[in-house]
Amino acid sequence: GGAIDLVMHLRQCDFKSAVFWLDENFPNHYTQPLARNACGVHKDFSLPMRNDSALPRIRNYLTNERHIPPPLIDSLIQAGRLFADNKTNAVFLLLGKEKAVVGAELRGTTSVKWHGMAAGSRKDLGCFYIKTCAAKKVVLCESAIDAISCCAIHPTFMAVSTSGANPNPAWLSPLVKKGYEIFCGFDSDATGETCAKKMAH
Secondary structure, three states: OOHHHHHHHHHOOOHHHHHHHHHHHOOOHHHOOOOEOOOOEEOOOOOOOEOHHHHHHHHHHHHHHOOOOHHHHHHHHHOOOEEEEOOOEEEEEEEOHHHOEEEEEEEEOOOOOOEEEOOOOOOOOOEEEEOOOOOOEEEEEOOHHHHHHHHHHOOOOEEEEOOOOOOOOOOHHHHHHOOOEEEEOOOOOHHHHHHHHHHHO
8 A cells, every 4th residue: 555554554553643643754745846757757756667568467457357348448558557567567657737647556467466556656646547538526446446447337437546545635625626526436344434434524
């Protein structure tokens, strides 16, 4: 997961305590201005090395094991928002302002299943999202794969990943102000239910 997940694990504390700890120890980390290099990538973000030879494995995992419709996967690959890295991970890009790449969700596709974030990812500056039409309804999901699956089921909605259960991502308020109707699509577990309640308030 991200920084909050790490603090929860190391300090053996709940979500709220982890957020307060991060805010106390890194007060300015989430308010730094966005700076990009010539490739449109946030300067502190380390983009995983692309490996097109591993792409068939990624596509097979997403379409056959996760049962996501191939056209959705192909459209993301063609748009450059999904690719394979040297470790055969699926890499889902997080986009920020002016579509700058500010991070990436990683999903293992081999026999060892895992998920995480690429080094330097800034979930506060952007997100992974998918939409197939001009939607004014948004479903928040916990991961990029969840968002793609949601879009397959509800093609008239835009699906957005919070890259881990997050009841109030920094980019959510602007969506609300623009008149988007927000729905919570977090997992039906203790964390998901808790975050959904926090989001509703």
